[in-house]
Amino acid sequence: MAGIATSVEDQIKKLFERGMDLDLEEEKIKEILLDIGYYRLGFYWHPFEVDENHNFVKGTKFSTVIDLYYLDVDLRYILIKYINRLELHFRTNLIYWVSMHYDNNAIWYTDSSIMSEKYLKDIKAHYNNNFKKKNIQISKHHIKYSKDSYAPCWKTFEYYTFGSIVKVYEHIIDQDVRKKVSLQYSMKKPDRLQNFLDTLVFVRNSCAHSGVIYDLHIDEGVSGIPNIPFNNNYSHSLDSAIKALLYLLNNISITRKNELEIKLAELFNKFEGNPVIKDIIEKKLGYRYIIKK
Numbered sequence: 081m082a083g084i085a086t087s088v089e090d091q092i093k094k095l096f097e098r099g100m101d102l103d104l105e106e107e108k109i110k111e112i113l114l115d116i117g118y119y120r121l122g123f124y125w126h127p128f129e130v131d132e133n134h135n136f137v138k139g140t141k142f143s144t145v146i147d148l149y150y151l152d153v154d155l156r157y158i159l160i161k162y163i164n165r166l167e168l169h170f171r172t173n174l175i176y177w178v179s180m181h182y183d184n185n186a187i188w189y190t191d192s193s194i195m196s197e198k199y200l201k202d203i204k205a206h207y208n209n210n211f212k213k214k215n216i217q218i219s220k221h222h223i224k225y226s227k228d229s230y231a232p233c234w235k236t237f238e239y240y241t242f243g244s245i246v247k248v249y250e251h252i253i254d255q256d257v258r259k260k261v262s263l264q265y266s267m268k269k270p271d272r273l274q275n276f277l278d279t280l281v282f283v284r285n286s287c288a289h290s291g292v293i294y295d296l297h298i299d300e301g302v303s304g305i306p307n308i309p310f311n312n313n314y315s316h317s318l319d320s321a322i323k324a325l326l327y328l329l330n331n332i333s334i335t336r337k338n339e340l341e342i343k344l345a346e347l348f349n350k351f352e353g354n355p356v357i358k359d360i361i362e363k364k365l366g367y368r369y370i371i372k373k
Contacts, residue, residue, distance in 0.1 A: 091118045099136040100125070103143050112146060123292045124149045127360055144356050151357065152294045154347055156287040162325060162340045163284040167242040169332045170261075170277065174249055175234050177260040186232035189248055199251035206244075207236070215239040242284055246277045265331045275303040276324040283321050293318055295364040310366075317366030 086094070088110045096102055102109060113121070127148075128140040182188040190207075192200055207230060212218050218239060221231040230236065237245060249270075252258050258270035267273045279302050286293050301315035302324050310320045322344065329337035348367055351357040361367050 086118075088113050095142070098134055099138060099140065100128075100145075101139060101141045103141045104146075109142060116149065121145060121149065124152070127295075127364065144354070147351070147354065147357055148294065148360060151347070151351065151361075152292060155344075156290070156293055158340070158343050158347065159293075159322070159325070160284060160287040162329060162336060163242070163280055163287070165336055166280065166325065166328055166332065167245070167284075170242075170249075171237055171240075171245050173261055173264050174245060175237055177264070178252065178257055179233060181254075181257050181260065186234075187230045189233050189236070190230050194253060194257075195248075196251040196253060199247065202247070211239070243281045246274075246281050249277065250274055265328050272303045275300065276328060279321050279324055280328075283318070283325075294360065296321070311368045312366070314366060317364075319366030319368075 091113055092102065092106065092109055104112075125136065125140070125145045128136050128145070130137050178188060179186070182191075182194060185191060185194075188194045190200065190203060195203075212222050217235055218231050221235055222228060237248070240248070249258065249261065255270055259268065262268065262270045262273040265273055265276075278300070279298055282298065283293070283296065285291075286296060296318040298316045298318075298321055302310070302320040304315075305323055305327050308323055308327065310323065311317070314320065326337055326340060329340060344367075348361055348369070351361060352369060358369070362369065
């Protein structure tokens, strides 16, 4: 058996024995453990562990672990708001530019001359009776137009997730059509936009499902951004994904882009005086503080 359930009292004892400074009142620590959970908090005290027995660096404080946890929570809330802004804009532009190109085909996303074979297999599995029933406007469409196999893209895509919308873009065969969309974000290469979008779908899903994001690793890495270097030349950090988001937002709304930069700076600056958290922000997340003169 991999493990056994332990009481909150035993969890506190275990943390103490491993060298954690329990610098909050015991009742408060119990409250936190019963609220967030011992296992989940393990993702946040992991950076302070020094060996395979999970012993802690001398001086590791329970309050510091909680600070890191809430940094992660606040960061997720900020990022998902602005990724949602991008999602709306991208959906609108995908529908508009591709539909203008294929202006006599409102269900171009089902056309084998337009979409890849792989995507068409997926759409047949996805666009089923359950999809029609649970999405009210799609249901109404098929009641009114009973002979239609599919609803127009501008109706259908409203019920697609960000990831599903990005998949549609990926599987458009004609690269010139894809380029019409990428140019809306000042990108000549559709595959670069695809990389940015895939990255931000991954970040968005991590945020939406309460994933741990302060040390998020972007496996594929973020494609280069014109005139914007990655910190430490590392394209796999969350900070690199944030730079991609800022670049795209700059082509949507400079106000929203500036807002995001300000909110992130305000969040990270809260921990500028905490060398432990600041070090994690810089090394794990990849953020670089502005040196004040």
